[in-house]
Amino acid sequence: MYVDLSKTVGAPYSQGNELVFGQNAGQHCVAMSLYCLIYNIKQGISFANDLIQIMNIGNQLYSNLSQFTRQS
Numbered sequence: 001m002y003v004d005l006s007k008t009v010g011a012p013y014s015q016g017n018e019l020v021f022g023q024n025a026g027q028h029c030v031a032m033s034l035y036c037l038i039y040n041i042k043q044g045i046s047f048a049n050d051l052i053q054i055m056n057i058g059n060q061l062y063s064n065l066s067q068f069t070r071q072s
Contacts, residue, residue, distance in 0.1 A: 024063060028058055028062035030062075032059070
């Protein structure tokens with residue numbers, strides 16, 4: 001498999017980063033994936049800042065849903 005690095009976007013950290021996401025680190029993959037699909041359809045993903053925004057909003061979505069269902 002060949003990956004064209006000129007067409008690849010990477011974030012400065014992952015969703016598993018405990019310093020950034022605390023207790024949600026590594027647990028909110030589905031919420032982030034869902035928001036990523038929505039974000040990509042609406043405006044596309046071209047920059048690392050797009051990924052940072054996706055991770056932050058995905059984390060917030062996960063937190064809100066967890067509080068709503070009273071689960072961690």
